[in-house]
Amino acid sequence: MTNAPNRRSAPPATSHDGAPRPSPWVTSVDTVFPHHANPLGTIFGGRVLELLDVNSAIACFRFARTQVVTASTEPVDFRNPVYVGEILEVASRVAWTGRTSMIVRCEVTGENPYTGERRLCTMGHLNFVALDADGRPTPVPPLLVESDEERAHWAEGERVRAAILRRREPAG
Numbered sequence: 001m002t003n004a005p006n007r008r009s010a011p012p013a014t015s016h017d018g019a020p021r022p023s024p025w026v027t028s029v030d031t032v033f034p035h036h037a038n039p040l041g042t043i044f045g046g047r048v049l050e051l052l053d054v055n056s057a058i059a060c061f062r063f064a065r066t067q068v069v070t071a072s073t074e075p076v077d078f079r080n081p082v083y084v085g086e087i088l089e090v091a092s093r094v095a096w097t098g099r100t101s102m103i104v105r106c107e108v109t110g111e112n113p114y115t116g117e118r119r120l121c122t123m124g125h126l127n128f129v130a131l132d133a134d135g136r137p138t139p140v141p142p143l144l145v146e147s148d149e150e151r152a153h154w155a156e157g158e159r160v161r162a163a164i165l166r167r168r169e170p171a172g
């Protein structure tokens with residue numbers, strides 16, 4: 001997703017003082033309509049990716065308070081299907097920060113609306129880059145990492161980052 005409000009409404013990129021900032025979960029709730037389903041009656045992967053992209057961009061926007069663009073989609077595992085009529089909850093938070101990039105952890109939970117039974121259906125990472133008012137990469141604040149969960153997310157983010165760098169190495 002390119003999270004760039006039109007030029008007229010776009011505020012200038014906010015500078016930050018270098019103090020670490022937290023990234024609380026951003027959660028959105030949806031339901032699965034038939035037009036988003038495959039012939040098996042479960043949601044299309046592409047629809048899940050769209051929801052992840054929007055939700056993660058909001059997590060980055062709230063964290064960095066700048067425009068952001070999706071730079072890469074990192075491994076996203078579809079572990080369980082979500083069925084038509086079920087509640088789908090998307091949760092994202094910035095898990096790792098580089099100089100101008102942020103790796104976001106995303107989780108999708110499916111919920112049976114009648115029983116309340118919940119299961120983790122999709123889990124993955126997306127990578128965003130913060131942009132200044134001229135559309136150039138701009139530094140992001142450092143991430144505040146305090147809890148055991150945040151440390152575990154950071155460690156996974158580091159592994160995702162290492163894979164990105166390996167992939168970008170010139171072949172030779």
Ligand SMILES: CC(C)(COP(=O)(O)OP(=O)(O)OC[C@H]1O[C@@H](n2cnc3c(N)ncnc32)[C@H](O)[C@@H]1OP(=O)(O)O)[C@@H](O)C(=O)NCCC(=O)NCCS
Pocket residue numbers: 001002069070071072097098099100101102127129137164
């Ligand atoms: C992402 C983008 C802004 C990077 O621009 P760039 O000039 O290559 O930026 P740089 O080389 O200075 O790198 C900036 C950061 O992006 C990261 N990055 C650049 N290309 C990347 C890629 N292909 N995959 C993952 N990360 C990437 C770099 O690692 C760096 O992170 P760091 O500052 O934390 O170390 C640019 O490639 C772009 O605009 N892409 C299109 C984005 C878009 O349209 N997204 C929506 C698609 S649907």
